[in-house]
Amino acid sequence: MSMDFPQFRKLEGAPNLYIIEGPKHVTEWQPMGDGKWVVHQHYASDYPRYQWVTELLQGDDPVRALTADAWEALYRERSEASADPAPGRMPWPPMRSPWQEEAAVGPLTTFGAAGHAQCLAEVASDADVRWALEDRGELPLMVLGGGSNVLMHRDWTGRMLHMNIRGVQKIADDGDAVEVVVGAGESWHAWVMHALDAGWNGLENLALIPGSVGASPMQNIGAYGVEVKDRFAWLEAIHRETGALERFDAERCAFGYRDSVFKQAEKDTWVIVRVAFRLQRSAALNTHYGAIQAELQTRGWDAGTTHLQVAEAVMAIRQSKLPDPRDIGNAGSFFKNPVVSKEAFERIQREHPEVAHYPAPDGKVKLAAGWLIDRAGWKGHRRGACGVHDRQALVLVNHGGATGAEVWALALDIMADVESKYGVRLEPEVNQVGL
Numbered sequence: 001m002s003m004d005f006p007q008f009r010k011l012e013g014a015p016n017l018y019i020i021e022g023p024k025h026v027t028e029w030q031p032m033g034d035g036k037w038v039v040h041q042h043y044a045s046d047y048p049r050y051q052w053v054t055e056l057l058q059g060d061d062p063v064r065a066l067t068a069d070a071w072e073a074l075y076r077e078r079s080e081a082s083a084d085p086a087p088g089r090m091p092w093p094p095m096r097s098p099w100q101e102e103a104a105v106g107p108l109t110t111f112g113a114a115g116h117a118q119c120l121a122e123v124a125s126d127a128d129v130r131w132a133l134e135d136r137g138e139l140p141l142m143v144l145g146g147g148s149n150v151l152m153h154r155d156w157t158g159r160m161l162h163m164n165i166r167g168v169q170k171i172a173d174d175g176d177a178v179e180v181v182v183g184a185g186e187s188w189h190a191w192v193m194h195a196l197d198a199g200w201n202g203l204e205n206l207a208l209i210p211g212s213v214g215a216s217p218m219q220n221i222g223a224y225g226v227e228v229k230d231r232f233a234w235l236e237a238i239h240r241e242t243g244a245l246e247r248f249d250a251e252r253c254a255f256g257y258r259d260s261v262f263k264q265a266e267k268d269t270w271v272i273v274r275v276a277f278r279l280q281r282s283a284a285l286n287t288h289y290g291a292i293q294a295e296l297q298t299r300g301w302d303a304g305t306t307h308l309q310v311a312e313a314v315m316a317i318r319q320s321k322l323p324d325p326r327d328i329g330n331a332g333s334f335f336k337n338p339v340v341s342k343e344a345f346e347r348i349q350r351e352h353p354e355v356a357h358y359p360a361p362d363g364k365v366k367l368a369a370g371w372l373i374d375r376a377g378w379k380g381h382r383r384g385a386c387g388v389h390d391r392q393a394l395v396l397v398n399h400g401g402a403t404g405a406e407v408w409a410l411a412l413d414i415m416a417d418v419e420s421k422y423g424v425r426l427e428p429e430v431n432q433v434g435l
């Protein structure tokens with residue numbers, strides 16, 4: 001079905017208004033009689049609901065298609081008694097210049113390298129996103145979630161959208177498996193803990209990863225043998241040029257190791273507004289990582305372990321190994337673990353028999369970037385205000401006041417040194433802004 005979205009509808013003889021956001025997503029506005037509205041989000045997660053959206057789209061009796069202006073007129077007419085903006089959506093009247101000019105964005109990132117955005121807006125709904133995509137449209141646009149995977153090299157000359165779309169909604173439940181839609185601006189870790197509290201299991205190995213839900217598919221976040229793609233159902237994203245909302249399944253996301261279509265062919269094309277996950281009450285535990293097993297044993301939890309206990313073990317391991325950005329600026333692993341051919345690996349192993357490595361798809365071998373950087377002598381190295389963490393060589397840190405350029409100069413030196421010593425080119429995992 002190729003159509004432009006959003007589309008506007010009402011039902012003859014009924015007061016409710018509808019916005020068809022995409023082929024599988026409808027927002028329903030139900031007037032409460034006092035000028036206020038209740039807004040329901042409907043996701044076509046099964047065939048009857050998909051059929052309902054299709055019928056709304058077709059616009060046959062008693063459905064009436066409206067222009068955006070006609071929809072707005074009805075909305076205003078019924079909102080007169082209330083001065084409050086409608087919940088969850090604020091297109092009318094347009095937001096009054098929510099741009100914050102020359103906003104300091106260093107504090108919005110975990111690295112904390114200083115930087116300003118020419119203008120910054122917090123967006124809390126699809127309508128906010130569409131508004132911000134159109135307003136000052138001549139300026140370049142950047143999307144910021146929790147800022148835990150970016151290094152600001154210099155000020156951002158353009159618009160920056162800070163994602164704050166909230167909400168967690170269960171849309172399907174067969175007694176074991178659930179499908180849950182989560183707003184892009186929700187905190188990843190808070191969502192993981194919320195899911196575990198609700199008994200929706202499968203995300204426990206990804207506890208305590210910083211950042212937002214909307215960024216999680218960007219690099220297919222992963223830890224301790226689980227990646228987002230393993231629990232992913234679909235996501236919705238708004239096209240930066242057209243404002244169209246589209247749904248992506250896993251195949252369209254083209255997930256790879258710390259990678260997706262949003263970092264490759266469709267880089268800087270979409271704003272992800274929500275992500276849906278498929279979780280299971282009976283999800284199998286994934287505790288095959290030695291560190292998790294050891295932690296569970298230390299706690300005496302090795303028999304009859306619960307999903308929540310695995311999350312707690314993962315959190316304890318992460319806290320012991322990784323620097324907390326609240327104490328020292330960092331963006332987690334600065335480099336990806338390089339994946340090399342079998343031949344390249346054998347060459348390195350001949351010279352360095354102890355090289356840390358793991359099997360990778362297609363007969364390739366994944367090397368531990370942290371091991372390479374450590375053995376090249378960089379662990380704990382300090383250069384001015386930045387450096388390499390003293391317990392985790394994969395993490396570059398800001399001791400306070402480091403600029404993006406300083407961190408990048410250090411990163412380049414590490415990359416050159418590792419390449420000269422091992423013949424392996426490291427690739428940054430962290431997104432470089434303004435390089």
Ligand SMILES: Cc1cc2nc3c(=O)[nH]c(=O)nc-3n(C[C@H](O)[C@H](O)[C@H](O)COP(=O)(O)OP(=O)(O)OC[C@H]3O[C@@H](n4cnc5c(N)ncnc54)[C@H](O)[C@@H]3O)c2cc1C
Nearest residue numbers: 143145146147148149210211212214215221222272331332
């Ligand atoms: C201490 C520490 C530990 C970490 N551990 C891990 C780990 O174990 N595994 C792992 O995979 N990662 C890890 N990370 C990296 C980071 O947490 C993840 O990459 C996280 O998903 C980034 O989320 P964010 O919201 O902070 O994204 P940001 O840093 O704000 O943005 C990252 C990129 O995504 C884009 N983006 C963000 N939101 C959206 C959106 N809604 N729509 C479109 N584009 C968007 C941005 O433009 C940018 O290019 C760690 C980071 C830290 C600081």
